[in-house]
Amino acid sequence: MQLSTKTEEQLRIVSVRGERIDAAVALEFKDAMRVQTEDGPKTVVLDLSEVQFIDSSGLGAIVAAMKNLGMDRKMALAGLTPTVARVFQLTRMDSVFSVFPTLDGALDELRL
Numbered sequence: 001m002q003l004s005t006k007t008e009e010q011l012r013i014v015s016v017r018g019e020r021i022d023a024a025v026a027l028e029f030k031d032a033m034r035v036q037t038e039d040g041p042k043t044v045v046l047d048l049s050e051v052q053f054i055d056s057s058g059l060g061a062i063v064a065a066m067k068n069l070g071m072d073r074k075m076a077l078a079g080l081t082p083t084v085a086r087v088f089q090l091t092r093m094d095s096v097f098s099v100f101p102t103l104d105g106a107l108d109e110l111r112l
Contacts, residue, residue, distance in 0.1 A: 001025040005036045009111055012040045013103070015047035021058030029058070033065035042073045043110055047103045049079030054087050063093070074098070078106035 002017035014036050021029055037044050046062065048054075054062075066075040076098040080088065088094040100106035 001028045001032055003029075003032050003036055007040055008107070010041045010043060011107065011110055012037060012044045013047060013107075014044060015049075015103075016051050019050060019052045020054070021051055021061060022053060022055040023057040026057035026061040030061040030064050030068075033061070034068055037065065037069060037073075044069060044073065044075045045078055045103065045106050045110065046075055047078050048084055049081070049103065051084050052081055054084050059087060059091060059093060063096075066097070076100060076106055076110060078103040 001021075004015045004017055006013050014033065016029075018025070046065075062075075062077075069075060077088070078100040079102055080099060085094070085099070088097070088099065098106075098110075100109065
């Protein structure tokens with residue numbers, strides 16, 4: 001599981017460089033997210049635009065990464081493909097996270 005990270009103004013952007021977040025990579029994803037977000041800005045934007053599939057383990061890993069941020073930081077999601085967006089809708093996790101159709105859209109709104 002590869003992640004790329006950059007910090008831009010008051011945002012930490014973490015981009016998933018893989019097509020799946022499933023049981024096979026969920027633990028690795030969660031650990032990588034912890035390392036990439038352990039310090040830095042209050043807002044983390046998780047770019048999921050390359051992710052084509054997510055299962056319950058992957059969803060759980062994203063929730064765990066959000067909880068790992070603590071109460072004073074937040075995570076937003078960007079670039080969900082239709083299949084991934086559907087998982088978030090079915091589980092109602094789209095009401096837990098701020099979800100943006102594109103990374104640029106997330107950055108424009110969250111920079112304010």
